Amino acid sequence: MYNPMKPAPTPVSAWVRAARRLKTDGDQHGLMLHIEDPVGFLPGEDEIVCNVDAFLRDHDKCSVSTVTNTIFPAALDRGDGIKALTERYMQVYERRMHRQGEWGRYFQRMVAWPKGSGKAAGTVNQLSENIETLRAMRSGEAKFFSNVTEIALFDPARDLRKKMNRQCLSFIELKPERNGNTWRLSMMAVYRNHYYVQRTLGNLIGLGRLLQFIANEAGFDIGTLTIQSTHACLDPDLQRGEVFDLIEACDAPTSPTTSLNRNSVQQRVDAR
Numbered sequence: 370m371y372n373p374m375k376p377a378p379t380p381v382s383a384w385v386r387a388a389r390r391l392k393t394d395g396d397q398h399g400l401m402l403h404i405e406d407p408v409g410f411l412p413g414e415d416e417i418v419c420n421v422d423a424f425l426r427d428h429d430k431c432s433v434s435t436v437t438n439t440i441f442p443a444a445l446d447r448g449d450g451i452k453a454l455t456e457r458y459m460q461v462y463e464r465r466m467h468r469q470g471e472w473g474r475y476f477q478r479m480v481a482w483p484k485g486s487g488k489a490a491g492t493v494n495q496l497s498e499n500i501e502t503l504r505a506m507r508s509g510e511a512k513f514f515s516n517v518t519e520i521a522l523f524d525p526a527r528d529l530r531k532k533m534n535r536q537c538l539s540f541i542e543l544k545p546e547r548n549g550n551t552w553r554l555s556m557m558a559v560y561r562n563h564y565y566v567q568r569t570l571g572n573l574i575g576l577g578r579l580l581q582f583i584a585n586e587a588g589f590d591i592g593t594l595t596i597q598s599t600h601a602c603l604d605p606d607l608q609r610g611e612v613f614d615l616i617e618a619c620d621a622p623t624s625p626t627t628s629l630n631r632n633s634v635q636q637r638v639d640a641r
Contacts, residue, residue: 370399370599378405380573380594381414388565388616391603400563400601407556407577407594417619421570424615428607436571439475440538441579451497451586455480475538478522495520496583503545503587507552518543523561537562538572541579545589554584555592563598566612572596 374390377383383402391397422433438444445457462477481492499518505511520541528535537560544555558576563569576594584591603612 371401372397372399373401373403376403376405379409379411379414380404380407380577381417381570382411384565384570384573385417385616385619387569387601388603389620391565391601392613392616396600396602397598398600400598402573402596402598404573404577404594404596407573407591408581418570418574420615420619421566424611425567430567431571433571433574436568437575437578440572440575441582442476443578446582451480451494451500455494455497475522475536478524478536479520482521482524499543500583500586503543503554503583503589506545507588513545513547515545518545537568541576543583544592546592552589553592554580554587554589555594556580557595557597560596560598561600563601564604565601566604566607566615569598569601 374383374387377386383404387400387402390400418433425432442454442458442461445461446454447457458476458480462474479496480494482495484491484493499520502511502518506513520543522536522541523539524536538558539561540559542557544557546553546555556576556579560572563572573594573596576596580594581591583589603609
């Protein structure tokens with residue numbers, strides 16, 4: 370189950386390398402990606418994201434931005450903190466999402482994890498709790514710990530009863546580091562299963578944005594992102610030849626664009 374890929378500079382480059390590996394070697398267990406700049410984009414990578422997005426839309430699948438927003442709804446972030454973001458998200462959730470089943474609700478689990486029952490029923494905002502913990506360590510109000518900030522996504526009460534259409538992202542670990550006056554926050558995410566065309570690229574971009582948000586809120590620099598897929602595969606419900614053609618096209622993008630602003634890919638994909 371220890372199956373690491375070579376570290377990659379960006380989420381898109383990590384996805385291309387791993388997709389190429391799946392194309393050549395088939396399904397993988399314990400596939401591990403390590404991304405050095407979780408919110409970075411290299412020249413030409415905007416074209417790769419748009420190619421994958423167009424492929425998904427042409428096959429009536431969720432777009433890259435839709436998958437990304439299940440982890441971090443960037444369009445709702447106004448820079449006014451986790452409480453305000455949670456309020457806006459939950460308003461959208463109540464209007465549009467709460468009857469759609471369990472898929473697409475990762476962020477809801479992060480900010481409104483259920484606790485108690487009956488009159489004692491309520492929710493826990495895991496992001497808010499973790500941000501407060503990190504802030505207190507950063508300011509010196511609390512002792513520094515590198516192993517106490519984590520986010521649960523897998524819920525036995527909801528997920529074990531289902532064998533299909535259940536959550537794939539199981540757990541996120543946040544790892545703060547300090548070195549003199551430098552404070553850095555890294556992330557590790559564990560996936561039960563990964564469909565590499567429909568889900569993984571959007572997942573990687575979304576996790577990078579989530580890490581960026583938490584780090585900014587807590588006063589940390591952005592560290593690295595590590596993802597382990599306990600099972601990874603090319604989507605069995607898509608034509609294999611078409612998937613191979615997509616991977617080959619993404620392996621050699623034709624537009625050698627200049628270095629990208631970190632918001633430009635989001636704007637370009639969301640505008641489609």
